[in-house]
Amino acid sequence: MDCSIDPSPRRRSVVADEIDDGYSDDARSEATCGGRLTIDLGAIARNYRALTARASGARVAAVVKADAYGLGAGRVAPVLAAAGCDTFFVAQVQEGLALRRDLPTSRILVLNGAASGAEAACLVHRLEPVLNGWEAFEAWSRATRIAGCRGPCAIQFDTGMARFGFALADAGRLAARIPRTDQITVGLVMSHLACADIPEHPANPAQRQAMTALRPLFPTAVFSLAASSGIFLGQSYHLDLVRPGAALYGVAPVPGEANPLGPVVRLEGRVVQVRTVSGGTGIGYGHAARAPGPMHLATLAVGYADGFPRSLSGRGSAWLHGLRLPVVGRVSMDSLVVDVSRAPEGAVAHGDFLDLIGPANGVDGVGKEAGTIGYEVLTSLGRRYARRYLV
């Protein structure tokens, strides 16, 4: 059939819309993408329930900042709400505003607080800022006074991380101010552990102690200290509410120990070329690798622009079931090359998908190979993948 498409820009989109290319929307996105990202929402719900069982009666909130660690807050948060979660944390007001559309009734807290000027938006959309210092406290009091409404919020104390929160020395003055600032309602007092992923670190009990010492000053507030790793430090760290993020998404909460949570993410790269090269052939940019002998290579259409770390040049892996296929040479922007010489003849062909994150090597393993952590691998996942959500 003669396919004549008018190339003028004004016409082109109309023509493209009219062509039936034979694909459903899902199939088209798979056929036109370099990688396939599968996100198991059922596994996230199971992880939520496993953490609830672990939390010794404390309530379990969910941290869905950074688009639920790159997995899509709009898809993830409603699943968590259906699993029983009623309190959500984001980092920024803009994330809270987007989340409010998906969660009309849940409690949403903003970890970084209301950026100056965003207080009114928080009040209107019922976002609760975490107040991290006096400026934020005064601004929130002012905004609630002007609006003439109550302003629920959280107070954070810096118990030993030097990142966010009121100094412990301010606790008395703050506790005395709150009843007189009657529009401010402090529902939650929180702090964050700096070393929770190192269970034997002495900062952990020191921070816990500082936190529990605040209890009498805020007798009606809910207290929260533990994120994912903190939950696994034991019951004395759970207080009233825990706030996991990473563990919900399958990241191991205690590095180096067996992961009690289930995997959530699978990333497969599409094979777009296979070739055989002879010994001595320079491979990829800078000829950073050279074939030691005849080699079978496969080019996958996933690169650092997709969040596949460039630091995996020469050391990352793709996987054919359990068989490791090493990345050779540099990771490019839109592609990478793997050595498939060890795969059975014909087992890796044009159009196939190979695992980059999957059963054989999860987000923590990839993070380790890349010299980073599973958190960064997740939050770097690119926008170009065909995304599939399993329910």
Ligand SMILES: *Cc1c(COP(=O)(O)O)cnc(C)c1O
């Ligand atoms: C990101 C964050 C969390 C969640 O941490 P995870 O380690 O992902 O569970 C909890 N609390 C605060 C203050 C955070 O910044």
